[in-house]
Amino acid sequence: MITMRGVEKGFGQQEVLRGVDLEIPPGQLTTIIGPSGEGKSVLLKHMIGLLKPDRGEVWVDGVEISRLRGPSLDKVRKRFAMLFQSAALFDSMNVFDNVAFPLREKRLASESKVPRMVNDMLERVGLGEMGHKFPAELSGGMKKRAGLARALVVGPEIILFDEPTTGLDPLMARTIHNLIRSMHQVFGFTAIMVSHQVPDIFPISDWVAMLKHGKIIAMARSRDFQGLTDPVVREFVLAGEMPGPSSVEGPGQN
């Protein structure tokens, strides 16, 4: 289980996290929602030790990771994988080598087994024929799939998803959400996803938490979250459910 206690983080004069208390249930898909610029990605990066809190603690299965460095932190990180907002594929490598990278660098598989493992994972995410392509040749959705394959190939216990559908069209966003959900069901990892894609995240999430003003202001099972009466939560959820301006007919549009 990942537990955050009183996590505070600031950058210069700007306070981003102001005492986050959060418990992530193991084996479940938890989504953290909230307005842009509230520090959702910052929160996620604390869970894997990419950022250190100014105050507070981050526990991963009984290990306080916020003060760990070097090999002890690497030991914890080996249980994690992360899908970044931009997919963060290595430009200089093709898709195959990107997916093979953690296997080779962590020596998780012998070189003879790597092609089978990589190709199998690429098939699963629908990129079976794309191994030879470079990131610059892929669409946004394909990059996310390749990033997902790279995250899954090491068989992690915990995967962090940093706004995995940002920049994608609604159809592709739904495809990526469904892919995450199905992979979660197949592999059973603990998933923590940061998103503001309301209401799309409700059907795929087990738990939903909301970050606002640097704190977790609500957390509930996904099916219950939309029924919460907190006015800030209601406003955010309803704003996501409302039709966009393009569907509203303006004067003279007839």
Add this chain to the structure above:
Amino acid sequence: MKVLIYIGSSTLSLLEEIGRMFLFLLQAIAWIFRPPFRPARILNQLYFIGFKTTFVVTLTAIFTGMVLALQGYYSLRKFGAEGLLGSAVALGMIRELGPVLGSLMVTARSGSAMTAEIGIMRITEQIDAMETMAVNPIQYLIAPKIVAGVMAVPLLVAIFDIVGIFGGYLVGVKLLGVSSGSFWSSIESEVGWSDVYGGFLKSISFGLIVTWVCCYKGFYTEMSAEGLGKATTQGVVLSSVLILVWDYFLTSVLL
């Protein structure tokens, strides 16, 4: 009062930056000697820093040697010592111009590219991705570049020296009519091992300076396109200035 605060905070920032730069170098050097070793990445960087810079180094060297011969001939003729042109060109190239200009060319060609490459990896979260995979980015990205820089720059400087002397020969012997025998014999009699050793030592330290400074600037770039542009400029300017400053101190010790 505001001026004092400004001076104080600027001094603290500068000291912090210097400290961080040295820590970065120490970490990179420490990671060179820790497994896993990646010889393929070092070879790749040798190709990038060394082989791909050969053309520009050769071009610069030949013209440097040519102009050195022209200027040397003009000065030596006043004393009737044209016969020493070969040693004047060779000593100038081996002791000073080869290491300094060769390293400045490496800075311009490869140093700027290193800063940009690492900076883009930082901005697009590729370095963060590496860390999440428990792969140390300083060991994976920086250490091979530093090893390759320290190996490639002396080799490039050797090419610079040879091509530069040949350029001096073309102008001095073929164009200005200095005797070929006196050109080469003056080199043989005047250039000693200590001259070659000094130039070699300089080129190793310059190779370290270029890769260290340029990698550091890329690694800690600001997270914007403007910030990356600034980091690249700073990397090239700071490397060039440090090469010239270090050259003075090293020369004063070696003389």
